[in-house]
Amino acid sequence: MITTDTLVEFFLETREHTEALCEPLEIEDYVVQPIIDVSPPKWHLGHTTWFFEEFILKVFDKNYTIYDDDFSFVFNSYYESVGKRVIRADRGNLSRPSVKKVYAYRHYVTRAMNQLLSSDSNEDLLRILEIGIHHEKQHQELLLTDIKYILGNNPLLPKYADFFKEFDQEPQRTEWISIDEGIYEIGHNSSEFCFDNELGRHKVYLQDFEISNTLVTNEEYLAFIKADGYERFDLWHAEGWDWVQKNNINAPLYWHEIDGKWYNYILSGLSEIEIKAPVTHISYFEAFAFAQFKNCRLPTEFEWEAAQRHFSWGQRWEWTESAYLPYPDYKKADGALGEYNGKFMVNQKVLRGSSVATPTKHTRPTYRNFFQTHLRWQFTGIRLAK
Template sequence: MSLIEKYQRIRKYSEQLCAPLQTEDYVVQPIADVSPPKWHLGHTTWFFETFILIPYSHQYQVFNADFNFVFNSYYETIGNRVIRTDRGNLSRPGVDEVYQYRAYVDEAMRRFLSTEPTGEIVALIELGFNHEQQHQELLLTDIKYILGNNPLFPVYDATVAESTNLIEDDGEMLKVDEGIYTIGFEGDGFSFDNEHNRHQVYLQGYTISPTLVSNGTFIRFIEEGGYQNFNYWHAEGWDWVNSQHIIAPLYWYKIEGKWFHYSLGGLKEVNLKEPVTHINYYEAYAFASWKGMRLPTEFEWEVAARQLNWGERWEWTESAYLPYPGFNKAPGAIGEYNGKFMVNQKVLRGASVATPDEHSRMTYRNFFHPHLRWQYTGIRLAQ
């Protein structure tokens, strides 16, 4: 597949994700962690304009000079920006203008890609592809949060499957022997800087579940008082449970004695055999404690990954998000991509049903703060 074809396919998918939305859906920001869909569409376009077209396409004319302030996310090197919590206050530019911006940049990128760029420029374009795919996952989960906090529980798309595998719980654990293992990305394809450098780790022998935790097993945790027993929780997690009055995973509701959840297809009864999702690290840790087990480290996960059924949920690990040995940030704005977030976050491994095709691998290191649960997150147990 040529660069032009790949560019067009990825850019088109972002707009396909937004196709079921009404205009008003594009501008809502219920919480700081959820960005309006309109902003995602503009920001991913700004990325190609800022990092490819402006420095390397000498004929290019900026679409709107104010958009650098509006659609810059966190790149201090690039200049000032609208703070994250205010993205939902941007009634302008309107949705139509954002789509005009995308079309303008897409046409300029098609012309630029026809010149067959090479070397460092191609690497930046590939980063742009993967950056947009990251935002495609965020788009879908942000859309779900926006619609899921609407009391009408509107349907986004009745055909979207949020789970493809049913789980038989309490199967035999996989055994991994004690030893020294090599961790990190290796190969010729794309990878993020936080997957480097490849290095060795020593692991004690351990066992790990080949499957994720199901809704049915998590309901047992709820019904046996898991959210009311401080013994299972970190102190910080217990404070979160009590201050936020948490009794179940995000989007769950008990109606006439049955558990329902909001899905992209609307309000549905919880399927007991589907993997539990939309839980944070605190809940994952507490559940593991209740089971008399623990979460795997990210290294344990990676070593066992070829034997695991993964890809449905981002899986919380017991690992802090830290640099690998020899990690170095790239110079300039690109160096702000991952390194400056390596503090106070937990690593998640795998992928989810919202992860775009060709955007998952065993060495991928996702990361979020422990209290967040709006992504498709789940639990795998170890011992």
């Protein structure tokens, strides 16, 4: 069981890391929202702070004074049971509160939390604190991906920072790993933290299958492009083909063909694609079509979990062929925290693993991420099965 002191240290470390991610930004970067899926960095800073104010300080600290009565409306995300909120698409209109005031809000709440935790080790408080820490870590990953979208859609394609490496492993030789048919246990099974959508450990039966020990590379995906993969309707789901046609999709997000050469925007700026790096910013539609092109398929999330100990993962979120659904005996929490995962279990696909944008101490083999099939601003990639 994690101790109170360790949890407090974890909380303070997490709060500092969020602000460190924003250090390379210019003040003008904080409020930009190019599309509905991308939230301005300033909003992330405020929302992750509001979470602690709303679910911990207002509940457990009888002496707490709310920083600003408007901030619950401004920084609530999707918690219907908490009250009204700014429409998601309008977050980029929040020129006020200022960045300076949002940072003041963060520091005010962090101090109040630190003070509360020095005198209160209530078990319910610590449980919500741990959820809040991992909630902020989720937003650290979203913050980086949103920053990339903001800067990657700026006509000047400015770099975020030189220190962030989008691929930091030596390429491996591709091998197929054989997994025997049988009954496998799926789901979280330890005293360590997990989200509620990982619970309901259960058995599944899997047929024999093979899974690649490596992710699909830019070089392999470039072969798909050169073979007119985006023009062959036979490779795509009908909905995926409509998406390609309506949006004129012909390459992964952030790829640019310039004078016959392929470049991509990464957080250190525009550069020629690194052909041995794993392809990223791929939709489920594209992942499925590429698998069809290779006469393979995507693994199910259960196959991925059963096989994950046999390969390295963590460079890209990996699309699976599984719909995002509750496990057997899944129980949604009462109140607002019950809105965290359960209400999104429809019309989404599961991604497994983690990515280069995922912060430390946050992921595990049972972690279930989920996105709609057309989305690709996250660091998503492809692992093949057959």
